[in-house]
Amino acid sequence: MYVRPELPATVFVDAAGEPIPYGDRWGIDGPPERTYSRTRHPERFEPLIAVSRALVDHLEATYDVDVEVTEGLPDDAPDTIRDFEHGQVRVVRTTTVVPRHGLCAPLVIAETSFPSVLVAMGAAGLERAPACGCDACDESLEASAEELENLIFAVAKGRYQERYSWTEGIEIVVGADQGARWSRTPRQAADKERVDALKQSQRLRHGERWMPWPARRDDAAGTWDDAVDESRRRSRLAARSGHEAAVEQAIERIRRRLRAS
Incomplete structure (x- = not known):
């Protein structure tokens, strides 16, 4: 589990010697x-x-x-x-x-x-x-x-x-x-x-x-097993083929509508 390193609580001061509240310095008027x-x-x-x-x-x-x-x-x-x-x-x-x-x-x-x-x-x-x-x-x-x-x-x-x-x-x-x-x-x-x-x-x-x-x-x-890579490759190809088939079906439906009009 990742644990963030402890951040130092260092205080930085402005020209007047006042601590600078970084993250909350400017009001509604915005920064100078x-x-x-x-x-x-x-x-x-x-x-x-x-x-x-x-x-x-x-x-x-x-x-x-x-x-x-x-x-x-x-x-x-x-x-x-x-x-x-x-x-x-x-x-x-x-x-x-x-x-x-x-x-x-x-x-x-x-x-x-x-x-x-x-x-x-x-x-x-x-x-x-x-x-x-x-x-x-x-x-x-x-x-x-x-x-x-x-x-x-x-x-x-x-x-x-x-x-x-x-x-x-x-x-x-x-x-x-x-x-x-x-x-x-x-x-x-x-x-x-x-x-x-x-x-x-x-x-x-x-x-x-x-x-x-x-x-x-x-x-x-x-490294990954060849069988795992091949299975993923086949799954991607199958998904892509299914997508292409759906696109072809949609195009054919449009063609039929155009012929009927």
Whole structure:
């Protein structure tokens, strides 16, 4: 069972020496203009690194996955993470978690010098904890840790889904126990790298949804049985054939109506 590392109860103070109530700083008037794009105490997010590593340990102990840790950025890092580096912000450590079943979404978790944690999900998803980090957004350490956990568990439990279509662009859903969060990036505004990665992923998955990660196996092979994979393949083919038959029947009904009119 995953247990969040204890978060330090560190108190940060403002210029007047008063404690800063992160997460509840601004009233109905909103944050002052000067607080945008400024972070006085980015070090308050440092414990998120320990949270992310505890999550990786939990994933490795619970699911049938391969884990690889790289100092800095690996050569095959997703473009979504590589493009995040700017100015003095650098990726200092990257952990790649790949399920051993091809229909499960992979994870790439990167620690940055901000400090923050980047999470690349599936083929095109990218989130960050904290989501912004500036003083105006007023994110607390606790809320950022919870969001990081929600992201990781959404992928492992098959609650993260993504799709690309010509009409809708990139659509992403991140589910959680309290509900789901949906976002859409129109085709014209989407990065070509994300679009290409998602289109390729959909082709390899034959358009199927990401599955929940399989539980860890303790046998020597550490992979799914061929019989299990074959059974799943046949089930998917049968379902696809049934869908195609239903479409053909619907088209034939429309044709008959047109001939009768």
